[in-house]
Each structure stands twice: as C-alpha cells, then as structure tokens.
Amino acid sequence: MKQYKYRTSFTFDGIRYHVNADSERELIEKKTNKLRDLKEGKVTIGENMPVKKWAVMAFDTYKHGIKPETRRNIDYRMEKHVYSVIGTMPIRSVRSINLQQILNNASDCSAWTIDKLTQEIRFIFSTAYKNKVIIENPAENLVKPTGKRKETRRSITEVEKKHFFAVCKMDQRFRLFLLMYNCGCRPAEAIKAIGKDIEIIDGVPQLHIRGTKSANADRYVPIPDDFYNEIRNTPPFAPIAPNRQGEAHTEATYKRLRESLYRAMNISMGCKVFRNALIPPYPLAPDFEPYCLRHTYCTELAKSGVDVRTAQKLMGHSSIQITADIYTHIDQSDIAKASQKINEYRAAMQQSKTQI
DSSP, rough: OOSEEEEEOOOTTEEEEEEEEESSHHHHHHHHHHHHHHHHHOOOOOOTSHHHHHHHHHHHHHHHTOOOOHHHHHHHIIIIIHHHHHSSGGGGOOHHHHHHHHHTTTTTTHHHHHOOOOOHHHHHHHHHTTSSSSSSSSSTOOOOOOOOOOOOOOOOOOHHHHHHHHHHHHHHGHHHHHHHHOOOHHHHHHHHOOOOOOEETTTEEEEEOOOSSSTTTTEEEEOOOOHHHHHTOOOSSSSSSTTTSSSSOHHHHHHHHHHHHHHHHHHHTTTTTTEEEESSSSSOOTTTTHHHHHHHHHHHHTTTTHHHHHHHHHTSOOHEEEEEHHOOOOHHHHHHHHHHHHHHHHHHHHHHHHHO
C-alpha cells in the first residue's frame, strides 16, 4: 500500500472522508474535487450502491488507522469470499441467506479465517445500517460454520526431511520454513522476524521471537550455527524471510508460498508433471503442513536431551503439559528403532541359548 506524505480529512453528511496526496497542492485539489463531487451527487451514498463500493468506503472511513498489512489481508478475504459473490449487488438487495451462503462456502477454511470473515461482513452491514443506507441489517443473525479442524500435528519423517532440505536449498523463498524448523517459530512469528531480532548473547547466536499468542510467546531461542551463518547479515529492519518483493509476507503470499512448498516437495519426491500440473498419486503425505516443522523442532529438543521445562520456554508454550504431550509422542521412526532393539536383543538371547 502506497505511503503518502500529506493527509487530511473532512466530514460530509455525517461520514468522515480521508484524502491522501504526495504534495500540499495536490492534497488541496483532491479535497476540493472530492467535496464538489459529493455535493453534486457524483459520489452517491444510498441503497443502490454496490456492496463492494460501500465496503471499501466503510473500511477507508472507519478502519483508517489499521496497519497496511492488516488492510491487505482484509481486502484479500473480501475479494475471495464476498466481492466475487455479491460485490456488484446493490446493498439494499442483500439478504441474510446471501451472507449465510458466503460463510457456508468458506466452511473448508480455518476457524480463524471464518471468524475474521464473519466480523468483517457484520462490520460492512452494521455500518451501512447505522448510516441508514439499508433499513435492516441482514448480518445480525449469521451462524458461523465450525471451520476446518486442525489435523493432529506430527514430526516430519526422515524422507520428508531429506526432500524438505533439498527444495529449501534450491529456493531461497522457503527460508520462512527453515525458521520454523531451526527455531521453533509459529508461522506468524517467522513472518514477523527481522534482522535486529538476531542477537549474540553470552557468545550464543539467538533469535528474539516476538510472539504474542501467550505470555510465554515472547522468547529467545538459540540459532543453529549453520542457519545463523545463512541469516546473520539480514539488515536490522528487513524480514529474515521476505516475499518476492523483499517485504514481510501477508496472509495471501504465505498461503501461496505454502502451496509452492507442497508442489516442490512432491516433485522432489518423484511426482510426475504434465503441462505444469502435478499428476496423482502425490508422494507427499496429505497431513504434511508447515506447522509440522515446529513440532519437529520440539521432538528434536527431546531427542537432543533438552529437559522439558527448557523446551517449554523455547517453544513459547503457555503450559508445560503441551510440551510434555509432544515429548511423549511416539512416531514411526521411534517404533522402527524400538523394533530393531527388540530384534537385536532376542537374536542375542537366541545366540546365548545355542552356546549353552
């Protein structure tokens, strides 16, 4: 979102309008023209206004102070779920059933996304009702779908780890996921990490993770030496794992990056491609997701001999029980190792019996 040098605002018919410009002269001209258009009726506010036009005006007016990243995420959700369905519909024509269908169509999304989408739909129509653009609010009694349940998190397998490192080595965009694997970051924490968060404390390279999920989320974690050498020269205020434009990822760019990771790992694992499309079957397990990398970080802490209370701090868990549940989790590699030890023991016992 472009950053303007000059800003002003004014009120017309009870609605606040904001004007941005690159110079004072341009600011005055834009304000004058906007006010003229409002007075002449060229900018109409009424029941025939399309949903998208009203929504953009409402967000511009009432959500003016939000961060550009937050606004981009709102616009992304609106375009995907709302504007594509009812964006051109006159706002007076929208009924509760239209909005409920939009939410129902989003039922495959996460509960968090559905919650945000519901809040934003209610905001659009409640502001329209308060401004007397509509005589009834169709968003009042919406029912939120449950949303997609989170799959049980797991550690990645040795085969997955091999291909994960292979694709990360070929594509610097996947550094975001290396942050999750090497430092135990949540996705949002990895996105927010910047150069000045890399610190040397008592001779140990550490990452200051500015988490906000719980009181324990803000924490320092050690950075493995090989990964530290890769990220140590990140400028202080630059993202450690930027998007293609060198900026912090948004919700939209993160989702695209995640899909790119799935595609790259499938190809690395031998998936065939025809006309740029992957051909089933897909070698990558369907329950693989980036959050598995954070789970793997925790299980590797256990296997490295790090005690559970230290691991709780490094993971930023609010409860030690959460960490302990991961520590006691048995994966297939643990079962295979146990099987090997049992067979070795029994073979040794058989050997000793034959020698008697």
